[in-house]
Amino acid sequence: MRPVPLTSPGGPTAPAGRRTLGAKVKFATRYFLRLLRTHPSYAAGYVIVTVVVLVAIAAPVIAPYSPITADPSVYLQSPSLAHPFGTDNTGMDVLSRVIYAPRIDLAIAVIGTAISAIIGTLLGAWVGYFQGTPGIRNIASGTTMRAADVLQAFPVFVFAIALVAVFGQSINSVIFAIAFVNIPIYLRLMRSQVLSIRRMRYVEAAFVSGMPDRFIIRDHIVPNAIGPVLAQLSVNIGWSILLTAGLSFVGAGVRAPTPEWGAMIATGFPNVMTGQWWPSVFPGLALAVTVYGFALIGTSIEFMADPRRRRTLAAAQVSA
Amino acid sequence: MTEAMRGEAQSLVTRANIRQGNPASAGRASAASEGPAVIDVRDLEVAYYVYGAEPTRALRNVSVRLRPGEILGLVGESGAGKTTLARAIMRVVPRPGRIERGEIFFMGTDLGAMSEAELSKLRGRDLAMIVANPRGELNPLLRIGPQIATIAEVHLGVSRKRGLEMALDMLRAVAIPDPERRLRAYPHELSGGMAQRIVIAMALICGPRFVISDDATSGLDVTVQAQVLDLLRKLVREQNTSMLYITRDIGVAANFCDRVDIIYKGEIVEDAPTEAFFSGPAHPYSNFLFAAFSHNAELRRRWMGSAPSPESDAAEALCLYADRCVKRQVRCLAEHPALRELAAGRLARCHFPVER
């Protein structure tokens, strides 16, 4: 008795093989939009950062006054129609300065973080990939990690101030300081990622089957390790903005009258004690909202990079 | 039914009876069938909701009854819905799964109508579960003794001292060497087989009416597995506990269970007393499992169907096994078979059950 032939009851089957790039992008976009719908706060993060960036770019158009011209006749005026955020103790318009500030703050934070991320991840990948392999590369890996230990044992803020002091007070020094104190973070993150991925069965299988290092790094290590690094990048930009502001606040960062949130808060500090809150409160608020936006984006990237959470998202969608 | 197969089946059952040391296993099963059901699952449907796809129906219309003292083997391949059934009976279906339909009665009460608080009084007390990967189930920071004792303290209201005494008794019962010392051990200090026994001790300390063993012995070495199984049977028989024994290993089911249910793609496809089942499975899938286990090349060739094709389970009307079935007929593609009674106590979900 031979079985009757099986006719497929469903529709035509999808062609086997890899999904095309277009389909992948489409899927990713759809997934991303769904994520934003189910987690409105993540969407808020992207909106905040976009708005801040746009405002920074369009600052000369939007800002009602020059950010660095003082008008002593209107010093310390409370918020009004003419000066929605009031004026500071030299008579500069707080709103205009708040609008211009992200040009400095964002630039410093983004460039500083990017430098540290590039150097840190490359070093970390290298250390992680070759740690434990016999020879000089192992020793170099160990030395790098000990150096990172020493750097991280420093009180970050004092270290950053010292760096700025060494290289002279300028925007470049602040960028350099931020890049420097952040390198160990990426170094460690990438190293631990690579180490754990290297121990995965499929990577070991690739090793055993004689795949060259660069293929293994390209096909397995980079795609799997990059998610946490991207998430860290976003959070870290926010943190670097805070550090920049902090440096300026103690007078070791950007100098007045350059519009910068931290320096503005510092300038307004004495006024707060006597009740004129606006020169400090508005820049601080802008600063906090921006950092919050970057933190949200970081969380959303973390979410997307975690397949388990992706499944929860699907489940949440159904029960919603 | 071929001669070769009959021979295989006969030897399996004989082996079973010898190991059991109780030639009257068939008699036991029939005696058990007279009592009221301890667990009665009726038309249970569970689905998993995963984004981007139709919900996966993990259990379809599953009905299972266990009588006092009965050991029912639930056999099927990975993903057939065995664990889902176990968790559904305990009413802890993991996300994103949902119980869509159906009732579960324990001693005549509907578990679905109970509050979480009432349920947690039953769990561990009357409904117990033994799980695989026992080391993960034990809290790594707590000593073994208190972990076992807590269950007795919570459910039986005994003191910590009495709980520890009971735990010690249980460790002796599950034949753990040097039980006094093990009470003070931490989970990471135990071997896999030892940890499995600890979990059995935890499940049985309150003398439950019903125990589920979810693939609990499959991770053990064969020798240890045999020991643990013997022990489990002894304890279950002593306490007159009913047991749902979930396994992928049809051979273990033959040795261990009073009755066997075969599950395929969330559907019970055959239900039969062990002896009757192993003297001739009725469903083609059962025959396939049987042949696969027998290591008989000729048998396997005969029952091995084509590889399953993923697109075929979309249609509702056909037999779920049709795509792999070697005895497929036109009717199998057109009509979903019902679970039919073939003989007294023997059910199969097939339009063309294997006759003998």
Place this chain on the structure above:
Amino acid sequence: MAVVRYIAGRLAFLVPQIIGIVLVSFLLIKAVPGDPATLMLGPMATPQTIAELRAQLGLDKPLPVQFLIYVDKLAHGNLGTSWQTTKPVLDDLRVRFPATLELVTYGMLLALAIGIPLGVASALGKRGPLAKLGGFYGLVAGALPDFWLALILIYIFYSLLGWVASPIGRIDVTVTTPHMITGFYTIDSLLTGNWAAFRSSVHHLILPVLTLGLVNAGPILKMTQATMERTLEADFSLYGRLCGLPEKLVIRRAFRNALPSVITIVSVLYGFLIGGAVLIEIVFSWGGAGQYAVQGVLNSDFNPVLGFVIFSALFSLVVYLIVDLIYLAIDPRIRR
């Protein structure tokens, strides 16, 4: 015995680290432009007096020799003098380090009191409003510049409401400072029965501690929530529920299993805050060790900076050691 060996291993690992830290900070501070001798003597000094002072300070010697001299002094417990305060750095730090420590310790305690309950609550109600609040708080607390939050609190509680003492220093100038025993004003004043000093110092602590607590509760909350979510879904928790253990007990055990991670983040934060509370110290003119070090950097006064770095490294060392001992106590798996 295993414990002793464990600690010895830790110490052996940390000695080279401290030497590395001292070396790096020494080089760094030497690279800061500005000559202490010139700064000390002021603009009226003659080149000759400057040269004399440089020789006296050992600044004319090559860098490696200067470093060795410094290490040698260090080994004898001499941290040098600060030209700003003209006092030995060790004496300065003896007063200032406890000031920072007092601030940071109370701040951490407040952060724990906020972060742990909120973190546990949000882990429990995974989709509930508390979890949302927890998630929101965690992100916002991480986004707030602490020095700005301090200003806001000063504005509200001092300028507007007048509920607290003026936000300058650790104690009112009119109140006699308590005799130094531990260096914690609150404790010393209690020990000596100096009630006026106790009230005043508590008043002065309120705002900075509130600031530190609110900001640092964020990471504690996040860590507690994340680990609790993990331990609540761990196999042993699921099995506990399967065995019918009451939810309270399951939660309590899950919390216990989450404790090591929480302790880790607390220790990291605690070590970080010794230097990281600098901005708060500056806002409140606290006169703590961080502020002392920052002023040192900005004024080429390098002995205070080195002294501070060494002190905070030692402090971190002590904290990590304590944490390791706690791990040993709560996690049997480490004891082998």
